[in-house]
Amino acid sequence: MSTTIEKIKEIESEMARTQKNKNTSYHLGQLKAKLAKLKRELLTPTGGGGGGGSGFDVARTGVASVGFIGFPSVGKSTLMNKLTGQHSEAAAYEFTTLTTVPGQVMYNGAKIQILDLPGIIEGAKDGKGRGRQVIAVAKTCNLIFIVLDVNKPLVDKRVIENELEGFGIRINKKPPNIVFKKKDKGGIAITATQPLTHIDHDEIKAVMGEYRISSADISIRCDATIDDLIDVLEARSRSYIPVIYALNKIDAISIQELDLLYRIPDACPISSEHGWNIDELLEMMWKKLKLRRIYTKPKGRAPDYTAPVVLRSYACTVENFCDAIHRTIKDDFKHAIVYGRSVKHQPQRVGLSHELADEDIVSIVKR
Numbered sequence: 001m002s003t004t005i006e007k008i009k010e011i012e013s014e015m016a017r018t019q020k021n022k023n024t025s026y027h028l029g030q031l032k033a034k035l036a037k038l039k040r041e042l043l044t045p046t047g048g049g050g051g052g053g054s055g056f057d058v059a060r061t062g063v064a065s066v067g068f069i070g071f072p073s074v075g076k077s078t079l080m081n082k083l084t085g086q087h088s089e090a091a092a093y094e095f096t097t098l099t100t101v102p103g104q105v106m107y108n109g110a111k112i113q114i115l116d117l118p119g120i121i122e123g124a125k126d127g128k129g130r131g132r133q134v135i136a137v138a139k140t141c142n143l144i145f146i147v148l149d150v151n152k153p154l155v156d157k158r159v160i161e162n163e164l165e166g167f168g169i170r171i172n173k174k175p176p177n178i179v180f181k182k183k184d185k186g187g188i189a190i191t192a193t194q195p196l197t198h199i200d201h202d203e204i205k206a207v208m209g210e211y212r213i214s215s216a217d218i219s220i221r222c223d224a225t226i227d228d229l230i231d232v233l234e235a236r237s238r239s240y241i242p243v244i245y246a247l248n249k250i251d252a253i254s255i256q257e258l259d260l261l262y263r264i265p266d267a268c269p270i271s272s273e274h275g276w277n278i279d280e281l282l283e284m285m286w287k288k289l290k291l292r293r294i295y296t297k298p299k300g301r302a303p304d305y306t307a308p309v310v311l312r313s314y315a316c317t318v319e320n321f322c323d324a325i326h327r328t329i330k331d332d333f334k335h336a337i338v339y340g341r342s343v344k345h346q347p348q349r350v351g352l353s354h355e356l357a358d359e360d361i362v363s364i365v366k367r
């Protein structure tokens with residue numbers, strides 16, 4: 001019997017040989033679904049043997065984590081050291097089984113964890129223990145920095161992107177707008193809110209057959225591809241993560257070349273050795289992380305701007321704010337007084353469900 005890796009290779013080469021047209025779309029749909037299932041299998045620990053089933057071995061700290069990926073010698077270590085400079089005690093962490101070396105950077109009052117994702121490109125292909133652990137860590141990062149050497153940025157970029165894609169990581173992309181509901185009977189019902197230019201019904205049927213789904217409502221609300229549909233079926237093993245390309249070593253190129261680099265989307269040209277443009281990199285990081293700073297204001301005193309409570313944008317209600325300060329604050333909560341962009345009147349009295357904006361100022365009034 002062939003291994004999962006061999007099966008994946010076989011399918012990939014068959015797909016490469018097969019032209020896409022009306023007659024082959026059913027077969028290609030089948031192959032794509034098979035491939036997606038095999039890749040998931042490869043990355044899912046089977047339990048026993050201690051190979052990768054042990055879960056996390058990185059102590060998570062901070063409100064957000066940024067994973068670093070790069071080929072050898074692109075200057076990844078230099079950049080990480082530059083960013084975590086003030087917190088070099090992180091290097092003294094002693095976990096022998098650690099997949100990654102955690103460091104930390106403080107930005108806008110937020111503690112952000114820096115994670116090295118070593119060998120994710122080379123080692124992860126076979127889905128063996130260590131590589132699999134690194135991928136598992138990568139999938140939980142809130143942001144990934146792909147560090148590239150400006151002397152060969154585009155080739156390396158493609159290779160790394162393809163690898164991440166293969167692990168189920170979708171970069172700078174939102175989950176496809178497809179609502180999938182499995183049913184007990186009634187067959188497959190497909191509705192689309194707009195013309196579908198990439199998908200035909202044969203392909204969808206093939207994929208459903210491969211997943212042994214005979215009845216479902218599929219509501220497609222974007223010009224989806226078959227890969228998008230598979231991503232929805234495989235939602236549990238997909239991670240949608242923003243990426244910034246750190247184009248390093250710009251000290252070694254000309255201004256003209258630098259101009260070209262600025263056209264690459266989501267990229268930030270830097271020199272980690274000279275510390276050039278690191279500010280812009282951090283600013284981009286901040287924007288991509290979508291964090292919100294909430295300042296506390298003790299009654300009758302000025303707000304404390306030095307130590308914001310930092311929250312994630314998807315969990316940024318007054319209730320989340322209370323929980324972030326202390327578990328029991330909610331128990332005596334009467335209302336909150338808010339100044340800032342989330343309220344019409346300055347200040348305004350709000351309840352627990354009110355959603356806060358970046359840089360709001362909040363006082364909690366107790367019963």
Ligand SMILES: Nc1nc2c(ncn2[C@@H]2O[C@H](COP(=O)(O)OP(=O)(O)OP(=O)(O)O)[C@@H](O)[C@H]2O)c(=O)[nH]1
Pocket residue numbers: 070071072073074075076077078079248249250251252270271272273274
């Ligand atoms: N010209 C230039 N060289 C750099 C820059 N950053 C790093 N380097 C050099 O590139 C080489 C590799 O740097 P590292 O930081 O060790 O690279 P790495 O990506 O961590 O490499 P590995 O440890 O092999 O994974 C070193 O010789 C650095 O001095 C830069 O901004 N400009």
